[in-house]
Amino acid sequence: MTAQRASVKDVAQLAGVSVGTVSNVLNRPESVTEKTRARVEQAMTQLNFHRNASARQLRAGVSRTVGAIVMDVGNPYYTELARGIEDRLADDDHTLILCSSDEDPQREAQFLRLLAEQGVRGVLVTPMASTMQRLGDLRRLGIPSVLMDSHSTQHTSVGVDHVSGGRQAISHLLGQGHRRILYLAGPPDLQQTRHRLRGAVEAVQAAGLDPIEVLQVVNLPNITSNEGQRGLIEALEASGPTPTAVFAMNDIVALGAMRELRVRGLSIPGDMAVVGYDDLYFAAELMTPLSSVRQPMRQLGWAAADLLLTEHPHTVFEPELIVRASSDLRRT
């Protein structure tokens, strides 16, 4: 009951050896006699000994904890990412502090401060516009960071080729005969938003068409299902030619858009085709199965953590478009 945490000193005393020996048993077991080691280990279990990570870190100067800041833990995309990270960290006996910035720079700054104080081994971030400078502060403290789902030549990063993703999605829709396509985008300062747009433009140009005429862009302040719904309403009620297809920033946004289409009694993909992004696990099970650009999320997280622990170079993954009924007339 009363038993407070046992320290190496307690273990040493019980085993009748010095603290140095106990430490050796823990960190260099081969340098200790079989007999002494057994005695020490026995004492450790008897006292229910757990080494104190704080003291350990303080002395060692490095921690066995890694921080990750993602934009929204509520989004399965990011939790899959986290899973990948955690898998890799577990291999090296590290733990993960997972933080959700909620796309709020304030919160992000707060978390970065906390992680810096924790003296984490490194930080993995899905960056927002304002992130980069703060990472500079971290580096000055000797804390390395890796950008996830983003690409930068000045920073180690793992990413998916969003230009390719945008290109695949729009090529597909053009191939389905659509000539007016709504891009329900995220904030313009997100790299993903811009890269996918670039891919979209490329696809339109490759088809010999004019991007200005074909693409209509609505930037959503937040990447949520409600915003997706609102964005679609905005586009439908605007003057000018009505789009016949929607390319959504992600499946959640697509969910909101489809909700509105259903409210209005519009058929998918007859009246309006929809393509999402991320291919979340429920995409295939929706009222209309959703075409989506799949990203290797777990590998991405794994690679990010690996980068931190092993100092490898950049990594870029390739996304893959999964076509389903929401955008394919032949399947309806």
Added chain:
Amino acid sequence: MTAQRASVKDVAQLAGVSVGTVSNVLNRPESVTEKTRARVEQAMTQLNFHRNASARQLRAGVSRTVGAIVMDVGNPYYTELARGIEDRLADDDHTLILCSSDEDPQREAQFLRLLAEQGVRGVLVTPMASTMQRLGDLRRLGIPSVLMDSHSTQHTSVGVDHVSGGRQAISHLLGQGHRRILYLAGPPDLQQTRHRLRGAVEAVQAAGLDPIEVLQVVNLPNITSNEGQRGLIEALEASGPTPTAVFAMNDIVALGAMRELRVRGLSIPGDMAVVGYDDLYFAAELMTPLSSVRQPMRQLGWAAADLLLTEHPHTVFEPELIVRASSDLRRT
């Protein structure tokens, strides 16, 4: 560039005061002269000072970190829980270490060891059968724990009344005329599984029927969509009366079951009604909108964290059944 982390000593030196004074500025600012404080604070920003959490913890004996172990971070149910926890912790300047046990006792033990070493302020767990003993070990180390989504008289806990949830779901299905209901359950050693079954039995008895005849239980080893599909196949291909309704352990399992129904060309709810659990955000948007028992997940997490930080008593929330087309003939 070269700049390593600055310590209180560095700050003290630059500000021309003693380390004790720097510490006072940080922890008891009112006991320091305006002038000295200003000078110290200036030195701190100049050196980009961040206090070292390891040293702090080592001395203080308590940490500002809390661990949470959930059964599957891939499940939005648990991430919502995590969000609630994080919200509460942020109020008190604590951070969260989020771990996913994947329903693997081995992994859980591993995480508990790590958290113990971290000297976390406390641990929040969605417990499995084998968890309880290990929490005893923690308590002996002076680390409190709170059970989430579970109820125990011997342990602080926050939970949802799963008996009520099971009762509501089955009452609804009985009201729809179903007399043979398949319960796609989790492992029998999960409290949720058992409580919902108890609620189901109560509902059947309240209707004056025989639980043995009405309820058919299939225990799934894992609570995944694939297992849900497999469980439904198993039930359909078994001898005996075929069920006309499915009550699934959660929406993910329901997703798998509905997938199989669709494969077989069975209509929902005409041939087979489906009710899920958790009411995940996509439940309303599925091919057939899914009836589901909603739980106040974020509040649950908030309450769990609050319990840890403030030592309040138990808390039990009430779930609420949301009826949609998947189980309501009138809406089809």
Added chain:
DNA sequence: GGGCGATCATGAATCGATTCAGCAGTTTGG
């Protein structure tokens, strides 16, 4: 038996923030 390595074990010093007894200097009260 004395000398020489080799093998293990020792324990003081260290990491950085916090605490607290104690000191110098100032104010108050009789």
Added chain:
DNA sequence: CCAAACTGCTGAATCGATTCATGATCGCCC
């Protein structure tokens, strides 16, 4: 004018694990 009370600051001691120069012990060979 001195004691007492108070203010603001000091700096050594502390938390627990790790490291490493040093010491102890043993075996081995000439």
